[in-house]
Amino acid sequence: MGKMAPMMIFADCSSSTTAHHLLPFGRSCELWPSNLIHSYRSLSCSPLPLPNPSPLSLSYRSSSSTLCSAAMATESLAKVIDGKAVAKQIREEIAAEILRMKDAIGVVPGLAVILVGDRKDSATYVRNKKKACDSVGINSYEVHLPEESTEQEVLDSISRFNDDPSVHGILVQLPLPLHMNEVKILNSVAIEKDVDGFHPLNIGRLAMRGREPLFVPCTPKGCIELLHRYGIEIRGKKAVVIGRSNIVGMPAALLLQREDATVTIVHSRTMNPEDITRQADIIISATGKANMVRGSWIKHGAVVIDVGINPVEDAKLPRGYRLVGDVCYEEAMEVASAVTPVPGGVGPMTIAMLLSNTLTSAKRAHGFR
Numbered sequence: 001m002g003k004m005a006p007m008m009i010f011a012d013c014s015s016s017t018t019a020h021h022l023l024p025f026g027r028s029c030e031l032w033p034s035n036l037i038h039s040y041r042s043l044s045c046s047p048l049p050l051p052n053p054s055p056l057s058l059s060y061r062s063s064s065s066t067l068c069s070a071a072m073a074t075e076s077l078a079k080v081i082d083g084k085a086v087a088k089q090i091r092e093e094i095a096a097e098i099l100r101m102k103d104a105i106g107v108v109p110g111l112a113v114i115l116v117g118d119r120k121d122s123a124t125y126v127r128n129k130k131k132a133c134d135s136v137g138i139n140s141y142e143v144h145l146p147e148e149s150t151e152q153e154v155l156d157s158i159s160r161f162n163d164d165p166s167v168h169g170i171l172v173q174l175p176l177p178l179h180m181n182e183v184k185i186l187n188s189v190a191i192e193k194d195v196d197g198f199h200p201l202n203i204g205r206l207a208m209r210g211r212e213p214l215f216v217p218c219t220p221k222g223c224i225e226l227l228h229r230y231g232i233e234i235r236g237k238k239a240v241v242i243g244r245s246n247i248v249g250m251p252a253a254l255l256l257q258r259e260d261a262t263v264t265i266v267h268s269r270t271m272n273p274e275d276i277t278r279q280a281d282i283i284i285s286a287t288g289k290a291n292m293v294r295g296s297w298i299k300h301g302a303v304v305i306d307v308g309i310n311p312v313e314d315a316k317l318p319r320g321y322r323l324v325g326d327v328c329y330e331e332a333m334e335v336a337s338a339v340t341p342v343p344g345g346v347g348p349m350t351i352a353m354l355l356s357n358t359l360t361s362a363k364r365a366h367g368f369r
């Protein structure tokens with residue numbers, strides 16, 4: 001996160017006449033501070049997801065917005081891919097495995113999280129990770145360092161966790177303060193504890209045929225897991241990944257390729273992104289641009305995985321904003337065959353995959369199968 005091309009896009013997909021500058025995330029600010037919340041008219045095109053009564057069933061969902069004219073014309077056709085429900089099921093599977101390991105060898109997995117600074121969004125993510133660890137029986141350890149800490153202090157914390165046998169996974173919450181060298185810090189995490197999958201050795205192995213990374217980055221892994229659990233075939237399909245960041249877009253493209261999709265990557269310098277995206281059977285979008293992907297970008301029947309988490313202004317809510325994805329949800333529901341909502345799609349899967357990687361790491365460390 002953090003980079004952004006200077007551009008105008010529409011925070012509201014129901015109208016192209018209300019353009020707003022979308023601002024990048026700040027580095028040391030309140031989340032979501034008012035200057036970072038994209039203006040969003042009350043004519044919202046993205047209703048909150050409805051609860052899905054049957055965890056892994058493919059639910060049909062009709063548009064609840066009466067204001068999005070495109071959505072009013074026809075009943076929504078797409079299935080909602082319920083990441084929240086799938087993540088819950090995965091947590092239950094992980095909890096059972098952790099009990100089995102504890103009973104057999106007396107080992108409980110441990111996850112260490114290092115948080116530097118006072119970004120509210122980071123603090124929320126870290127809190128959610130701790131809650132998720134508690135829910136499955138993973139021991140969690142947290143180090144919270146002040147914004148003005150030195151790089152060496154972060155490296156020292158990592159080093160302590162590298163040497164601690166009760167810690168099987170280490171996560172350095174990103175973004176780090178600007179004065180720190182992210183590359184150096186991420187490289188210092190022991191590869192066998194790199195549950196984020198961000199170490200260059202893990203990424204390198206992910207990119208190479210015939211090599212296996214010890215860990216796959218959680219968000220892309222969660223996207224693929226959703227496709228698998230919904231029985232969506234990847235092999236031979238045309239996939240377009242929008243975004244090429246180290247933590248989402250690039251590893252998502254590598255994973256899709258490993259799954260035998262034919263992959264195209266769209267980024268901020270791509271010409272005609274709309275035409276390229278419209279070729280895709282599977283779209284994974286991770287740009288951080290609210291509602292950028294319109295219905296017209298999506299081929300009829302395509303599957304849409306929306307990774308974006310973008311705060312937009314919503315005066316009706318007490319906190320003054322809500323979260324939307326990169327994809328205009330209601331328009332996507334009209335043309336796609338399946339769509340992930342935001343929130344409740346990829347986000348909960350990211351955390352479930354972190355727990356899964358931590359369990360894998362503990363099993364590997366103790367030779368437990």
Ligand SMILES: NC(=O)C1=CN([C@@H]2O[C@H](COP(=O)(O)OP(=O)(O)OC[C@H]3O[C@@H](n4cnc5c(N)ncnc54)[C@H](OP(=O)(O)O)[C@@H]3O)[C@@H](O)[C@H]2O)C=CC1
Pocket residue numbers: 001002003004005007219242243244245246247248249266267268269270273286287288289292307308309310346347348350
């Ligand atoms: N659900 C989850 O679990 C997670 C969600 N996220 C969310 O996913 C989004 C992306 O995060 P992250 O990958 O870290 O973001 P980055 O800012 O690191 O990367 C964004 C990518 O999108 C590309 N991009 C930006 N604008 C456009 C555009 N107009 N057209 C095409 N491509 C564009 C950029 O291209 P270029 O390379 O040319 O600059 C870049 O590759 C954010 O909303 C973030 O909050 C992130 C992590 C986990």
Ligand SMILES: Nc1nc(=O)c2c([nH]1)NC[C@@H]1CN(c3ccc(C(=O)N[C@@H](CCC(=O)O)C(=O)O)cc3)C=[N+]21
Pocket residue numbers: 124125128171172173174175196218219309323342343344345346347348350351
């Ligand atoms: N080292 C590191 N690893 C990460 O994996 C990492 C990171 N740093 N920095 C920030 C991004 C972002 N990220 C999210 C995780 C969960 C949700 C999530 O659970 N979202 C909920 C909504 C949460 C809410 O309502 O605020 C949802 O989409 O339903 C979102 C985003 C992990 N990241």
